[in-house]
Amino acid sequence: MATTGTGTRQSSSDRKVQARRVGFEDALAEVPRHFAADGDLLLSHMGAALSAMFPEGEEFFIRTVRHYRDQITDPVLRRQVAGFIGQETTHGREHRVLNDRLAELGYVTKRVERATGRLLRLRERVASPQSNLAETVALEHLTATLAERLLSDPDARASLGHPAIRSLFLWHALEESEHKAVAFDVYRAVGGSERVRILTMKVVRYGFMGGLFAGTILSSLTDPASLRPGVLPRSLARFVRHTVFSRRVWNDLKAAEKPGFHPDDRDNEALVVMWREELFGPEGELRDSVAGTVI
Ligand SMILES: [Fe+2]
Ligand SMILES: [Fe+2]
Numbered sequence: 564m565a566t567t568g569t570g571t572r573q574s575s576s577d578r579k580v581q582a583r584r585v586g587f588e589d590a591l592a593e594v595p596r597h598f599a600a601d602g603d604l605l606l607s608h609m610g611a612a613l614s615a616m617f618p619e620g621e622e623f624f625i626r627t628v629r630h631y632r633d634q635i636t637d638p639v640l641r642r643q644v645a646g647f648i649g650q651e652t653t654h655g656r657e658h659r660v661l662n663d664r665l666a667e668l669g670y671v672t673k674r675v676e677r678a679t680g681r682l683l684r685l686r687e688r689v690a691s692p693q694s695n696l697a698e699t700v701a702l703e704h705l706t707a708t709l710a711e712r713l714l715s716d717p718d719a720r721a722s723l724g725h726p727a728i729r730s731l732f733l734w735h736a737l738e739e740s741e742h743k744a745v746a747f748d749v750y751r752a753v754g755g756s757e758r759v760r761i762l763t764m765k766v767v768r769y770g771f772m773g774g775l776f777a778g779t780i781l782s783s784l785t786d787p788a789s790l791r792p793g794v795l796p797r798s799l800a801r802f803v804r805h806t807v808f809s810r811r812v813w814n815d816l817k818a819a820e821k822p823g824f825h826p827d828d829r830d831n832e833a834l835v836v837m838w839r840e841e842l843f844g845p846e847g848e849l850r851d852s853v854a855g856t857v858i
Pocket of ligand 2: 703
């Protein structure tokens with residue numbers, strides 16, 4: 564239980580990390596080419612670019628955490644690691660389904676998926692297990708930051724457009740928020756260096772955001788819709804104002820570069836409880852997508 568100046572609160576470090584057996588396959592088969600709000604070109608390509616990176620990214624996260632699993636003695640953290648692995652496995656699987664659908668529609672998602680996998684496997688060969696775990700910790704802070712924006716900002720949710728895309732990203736965002744401290748706590752438990760963690764976070768902040776921006780533009784240039792007069796400039800004006808590229812997100816990412824930072828410094832428990840109910844409670848909108856819980 565984390566303690567604050569005003570008393571004791573539940574933190575994500577005490578949280579039960581539960582892998583839900585969800586499936587969106589039928590709904591994702593209905594996704595149209597420009598699925599984002601108002602059929603927006605760049606917002607659709609940004610969603611596709613994010614999804615394309617997820618499956619291989621999630622598998623990398625699992626490998627880097629699993630490497631240290633035997634060194635974890637705390638039973639709570641051990642259970643959270645099992646939940647983390649279950650959640651990330653399901654995220655990867657469902658995003659592969661979306662990526663297959665988007666590839667059918669002409670997106671380069673499968674090529675990006677393969678390139679991400681090659682890059683991450685190369686990283687694992689040349690860098691130490693600690694450095695690879697630091698990469699996971701940094702990327703987990705990034706996904707938790709984006710997840711929190713999505714869960715708390717109605718405009719960000721509306722920008723996703725098609726209901727199947729919205730459901731997939733909301734479920735993913737909830738679980739990223741639920742397990743946001745797990746890789747971090749493993750890193751700390753095995754004596755990971757604070758200097759390496761901070762440096763890696765800085766590289767990820769610039770590298771990922773720059774890569775997402777450039778990757779989205781490049782992906783859109785493979786789309787015949789970008790040649791229609793006025794479409795690209797109009798979409799670009801909307802894209803640069805999207806919350807992903809806001810100062811707020813940038814500063815939230817930067818917050819992890821302070822020595823002594825912990826993901827629970829940001830208390831998102833109320834948000835998690837609300838969305839768990841909203842999505843998977845008795846009246847939850849995704850209740851029917853769940854075939855059970857894995858852990
Ligand atoms: Fe994930
Ligand atoms: Fe994650």
